[in-house]
Amino acid sequence: MSSVFSTAPQQQYEYAAVLIDDVDIEVMQAHARDRTGAIIQCSYRDQPAGLMAIPAPGERWIAIRKGYTWYLESRMATPEEMAGLQQGDLSIDAPGDIYIQGKKLSAIGGNVVQDFVEHPLVGDGGFATAVLTHAPLGASSITVFLNGLLLWPDLWTYDDATKTITFDATMGEIGALLVRYETADEVS
Numbered sequence: 001m002s003s004v005f006s007t008a009p010q011q012q013y014e015y016a017a018v019l020i021d022d023v024d025i026e027v028m029q030a031h032a033r034d035r036t037g038a039i040i041q042c043s044y045r046d047q048p049a050g051l052m053a054i055p056a057p058g059e060r061w062i063a064i065r066k067g068y069t070w071y072l073e074s075r076m077a078t079p080e081e082m083a084g085l086q087q088g089d090l091s092i093d094a095p096g097d098i099y100i101q102g103k104k105l106s107a108i109g110g111n112v113v114q115d116f117v118e119h120p121l122v123g124d125g126g127f128a129t130a131v132l133t134h135a136p137l138g139a140s141s142i143t144v145f146l147n148g149l150l151l152w153p154d155l156w157t158y159d160d161a162t163k164t165i166t167f168d169a170t171m172g173e174i175g176a177l178l179v180r181y182e183t184a185d186e187v188s
Contacts, residue, residue: 014065017076018042020055030055030072032063042070056095112136116177126170127177132163136181147175 018032060076139158
């Protein structure tokens with residue numbers, strides 16, 4: 001339902017790929033050109049997820065029109081920036097400095113997966129302990145699976161000094177124990 005006092009057009013958002021000409025940081029606006037060469041004044045105040053990327057001349061961006069105002073939504077990556085990326089990768093790229101503001105930054109190293117296998121003819125009848133090859137970031141980063149089933153953390157304890165997981169009782173007569181954890185160590 002529209003209001004008689006509304007000045008916004010009654011239409012869906014409009015999107016355009018634009019090329020940045022220049023940027024006015026004081027008023028948080030960029031002058032850009034669309035594919036026809038028309039100049040569009042775009043605000044970059046309304047970016048998603050608390051991120052603030054300040055555009056630079058020569059960059060390509062997706063602009064969205066909300067009402068009568070154009071906003072820069074996201075920077076478009078160049079083919080060179082996309083080269084070498086694989087499925088699941090996250091690329092954070094800026095031609096200038098990257099500033100991270102907050103109360104705490106938690107660095108996460110490599111993800112480690114360790115397999116421990118108990119064979120029916122060789123083993124001693126289950127798992128009592130498992131010694132990790134790397135130091136986890138903490139017990140909360142550890143997940144333990146026995147034969148594909150997640151073992152709740154109340155069934156085991158972790159000792160930082162020896163990097164050892166100790167089970168409350170012997171787990172599994174045969175099978176595979178899989179331990180996943182995050183570490184600050186460099187993992188190759």
